[in-house]
């Protein structure tokens with residue numbers, strides 16, 4: 001009782017330096033706050049497993065492939081993070097992607113408008129879908145599970161009607177195709193590396209300085225340096241790998257560099273993370289997901305927050321649709337269908353976003369999306385049986401949901 | 417203290433308040449006075465209308481009729497924002513905290529400090545630390561702890577700190593000790609007393625007569641939607657308060673006996 005108000009854990013942490021930080025982290029894990037650890041471990045296990053069983057998997061070409069394949073899931077999952085944070089679900093996200101992409105295809109290929117107009121039409125389609133879902137959930141109070149189950153079926157129908165039975169809409173625009181197929185020059189790849197690692201360092205040290213000058217407890221500089229170092233090594237290694245020639249016939253068609261989708265994803269991750277963690281809106285999203293009644297009493301307009309999250313979620317799904325179209329060179333009635341939704345939900349949950357609301361980060365979608373990408377990419381190299389692939393994917397989703405539920409129970413037990 | 421009660425003007429004065437939910441007449445001509453620097457205990461049996469009364473004061477419900485005077489001004493309070501603007505804060509029975517947010521985030525929820533569009537975390541953390549220090553709260557390890565990791569008493573403390581962070585004038589506490597153990601109840605009661613000693617007006621709803629006698633300056637007893645009596649607490653014994661709660665009267669105090677009226 002003689003200590004001051006706040007002898008913060010992080011202050012002891014500064015004294016403990018790296019060792020203290022590690023102990024702190026282990027405590028958090030024990031308390032059920034697993035963060036992205038299961039996803040990172042899963043990623044490593046899968047990579048080792050697939051590399052051991054398939055030569056193709058660990059080839060240079062496949063690594064770039066993996067990033068391009070995962071991109072759509074990552075974007076749809078980033079959108080789902082906003083919805084899951086509320087404790088809601090969007091089962092229609094996959095077909096939102098497909099339908100929005102189809103609208104882009106119609107505007108661009110069939111009507112002949114320039115790509116920016118088509119992209120705007122695509123995003124507006126997504127936003128309108130999200131807005132109507134949000135209205136039904138937040139204003140009428142229909143459970144999002146039911147509303148979006150209806151959208152899942154309805155949008156599948158709309159997609160079919162827009163494209164026409166058995167048809168496909170080809171995508172020929174160079175810019176749209178470049179988005180999820182082309183690469184940065186090796187030099188630009190390194191520039192990206194410098195910007196990302198430098199930016200991360202600047203932001204973390206900026207925070208550190210601001211807290212110190214305000215007389216608030218800070219994380220030990222050693223911990224910050226270790227984090228920056230880890231990021232630098234990981235991204236440096238990835239850039240090095242991706243910058244190598246991976247074409248079978250380089251003289252004819254050189255293929256090297258970081259995929260263009262990587263910087264695009266980074267911009268969205270940074271922007272959306274800023275929105276969720278540094279603005280009142282983001283704070284209110286977490287509050288609504290944690291305790292909607294408390295949020296309402298604190299004067300937060302819960303309905304507006306929900307509607308906005310559904311709009312953001314569906315707009316990001318629409319971007320996912322652009323990436324699918326870019327990768328496939330076309331939009332078909334199955335674009336965004338099949339396992340798209342399941343894999344995207346799995347991505348968010350594997351990454352550490354809770355299905356129970358109030359817990360999750362944008363980066364979860366990326367980490368989880370990469371795990372999903374590895375499964376989706378690696379399984380066909382081992383087995384050609386579609387049945388096995390479905391069963392494994394379903395198993396992974398259930399496993400991730402179990403980890404989430406167990407973490408929640410541990411958290412309740414340890415009072416975290 | 418009983419003498420000063422009548423000499424200073426009340427911060428909040430309610431007269432002839434009525435409130436019905438459909439056919440159910442929940443508050444029947446209720447009068448209530450609340451003074452700055454004093455703890456007014458609001459007591460009454462389950463269903464007497466205590467929660468309804470304070471929700472009306474806080475602007476969550478609007479009263480059907482009656483006058484609502486705050487700082488000598490007749491006011492109309494029809495939503496929680498208006499009540500907050502007057503300086504009225506409520507700590508609800510079911511704590512309105514978000515478990516997934518930390519202490520600072522909860523203290524500032526809905527009223528975050530920003531510079532531009534960016535949350536001003538350092539300002540909020542510093543002020544939160546100061547407020548807790550000002551309330552002599554010493555049991556929190558860190559203001560960046562998630563609320564889910566706090567004990568019941570600590571949560572109640574955070575909920576109360578949240579209410580006083582805003583230069584509030586009237587703090588209403590709905591059964592703040594109902595779910596607490598002995599030591600934690602003690603902590604919270606001391607905190608309630610400190611609020612009043614700092615000049616705030618406090619309304620304390622409680623079922624615990626010991627709590628009431630310990631910290632209240634003034635007792636207002638609701639009985640089936642009617643204000644049975646509002647009197648200084650020193651003039652009341654434990655037994656009298658219980659009688660006011662269970663029968664609406666105690667000796668000369670309280671409502672007239674309905675039976676006699678029927679006979680007469």
Ligand SMILES: Nc1ncnc2c1ncn2[C@@H]1O[C@H](COP(=O)(O)OP(=O)(O)O)[C@@H](O)[C@H]1O
Pocket residue numbers: 437440442460461462463464465466467468469
């Ligand atoms: N929203 C409501 N709708 C209908 N009746 C209500 C509502 N809120 C309270 N009541 C009724 O009003 C009476 C007083 O309730 P309340 O104010 O919660 O009492 P207390 O807090 O003193 O236990 C009870 O009979 C209760 O059933």
Ligand SMILES: [Mg+2]
Pocket residue numbers: 466467509
């Ligand atoms: Mg009550």
